[in-house]
Amino acid sequence: MPRKKIELKNTVESLSILDANGKVDKKLEPKLSKDELHSLFRGLLLARRYDERMLRLQRQGRIGTYGPALGQEAAALGPAFAITKDDWFVPSFREPAGMLWRGWPMSRLMLWWGGNEIGSTPPEGMNDLPICVPVSSQIQYGAGIAWGCKLDGNKSVALAFVGDGGTSEGDFHEGVNCAAAFNLPMVIVVQNNQWAISLPRRKQTASETIAQKALAYGINGIQADGNDILAMVTATREAVDRARSGGGPTLIEAVTYRLGVHTTADDPKKYRTEEEVEAWRAKDPIDRFWKYIQDKGVMDEKARETMEAEITAEISAAVEETESYQSNNTEPFHHCFEEMTPALRRQYSEFQAYLSGADNGSPKSASSSAISQLH
Numbered sequence: 001m002p003r004k005k006i007e008l009k010n011t012v013e014s015l016s017i018l019d020a021n022g023k024v025d026k027k028l029e030p031k032l033s034k035d036e037l038h039s040l041f042r043g044l045l046l047a048r049r050y051d052e053r054m055l056r057l058q059r060q061g062r063i064g065t066y067g068p069a070l071g072q073e074a075a076a077l078g079p080a081f082a083i084t085k086d087d088w089f090v091p092s093f094r095e096p097a098g099m100l101w102r103g104w105p106m107s108r109l110m111l112w113w114g115g116n117e118i119g120s121t122p123p124e125g126m127n128d129l130p131i132c133v134p135v136s137s138q139i140q141y142g143a144g145i146a147w148g149c150k151l152d153g154n155k156s157v158a159l160a161f162v163g164d165g166g167t168s169e170g171d172f173h174e175g176v177n178c179a180a181a182f183n184l185p186m187v188i189v190v191q192n193n194q195w196a197i198s199l200p201r202r203k204q205t206a207s208e209t210i211a212q213k214a215l216a217y218g219i220n221g222i223q224a225d226g227n228d229i230l231a232m233v234t235a236t237r238e239a240v241d242r243a244r245s246g247g248g249p250t251l252i253e254a255v256t257y258r259l260g261v262h263t264t265a266d267d268p269k270k271y272r273t274e275e276e277v278e279a280w281r282a283k284d285p286i287d288r289f290w291k292y293i294q295d296k297g298v299m300d301e302k303a304r305e306t307m308e309a310e311i312t313a314e315i316s317a318a319v320e321e322t323e324s325y326q327s328n329n330t331e332p333f334h335h336c337f338e339e340m341t342p343a344l345r346r347q348y349s350e351f352q353a354y355l356s357g358a359d360n361g362s363p364k365s366a367s368s369s370a371i372s373q374l375h
């Protein structure tokens, strides 16, 4: 038996199209119309300004905990852009850019972060799952949905997101292995933002890249610059085409960085340096795309000012809508099951008795503003 190199049929590449200075690699530049470039920029900016506003709302005590996605906008928006309405969008918690793109009302995302179940209701007609915090559960959901799509023969693809930390979970392995073994129409985007709370990427896995894990599963993998929206659109388009035409799943490692706190309950100064953050700030996904679209004549400073003003107004209207939402405190009972289970029905009537004060506990108002109810 000779000793020889095993040639694997799948490959792992790395892809970068727009560099940190906004300079494009002409050979790799995807074909996008001016309208598409304009709306992609708006999607990035909307997500950035939403994120900034959410952080302020939290600091003012007007929402609960918030997990910012600052710096990761392109890694979420590029993939969302590359799928259709009939494809499935399975987010974790750092994809507001993708969710807003898919039509989630901003006020609903705000309600979610305020702890209200209404925030888990997907936009009408969209195949979307809500924000989901259990790390790596998204890969199980995505594989299950992709399996359903394959059995139905409906040509839809499931796009699921997970973090670098999530790749160490059993759920990740089971989900990707299932998708690979059953050749399911699934695209897995790992947002490698270099940290899992305080654990750095280098301690997360001994693998040189996360993308190469694809090889062991027998699927294609690609490492894309996650701060380069053109690379993310291209990588996802290729993966979606492959999945839709029966070529199975793809693992996309989006190399990005969490510029902000893990959540508002975290202080990153305790575990990482300001120099590291600054080095990544120089690779900001929005700044480089802005240079690119200016060079292409898509937008100028004046058009951006108008866009900024529109976005500010849109966000303020969403805050107002969120804060005027009248909670009746019973949403969690209605949003888990199509029909309440007997145990839940019993708890529901006990809770109603509590709200009316009939149980001799502390009577509570059932109709103050949404935000005050959400803590």
Ligand SMILES: Cc1ncc(C[n+]2csc(CCOP(=O)(O)OP(=O)(O)O)c2C)c(N)n1
Pocket: 094, 133, 134, 135, 136, 162, 163, 164, 165, 166, 167, 191, 193, 195, 196, 197, 258, 262
């Ligand atoms: C199953 C599970 N275990 C632990 C947690 C607590 N937790 C929330 S986020 C997080 C780190 C996740 O890191 P990563 O996957 O890199 O995603 P990131 O937060 O960087 O986006 C942990 C441990 C959780 N939400 N779910």
Ligand SMILES: [Mg+2]
Pocket: 163, 164, 165, 191, 192, 193, 194, 195, 196, 197
């Ligand atoms: Mg991470």
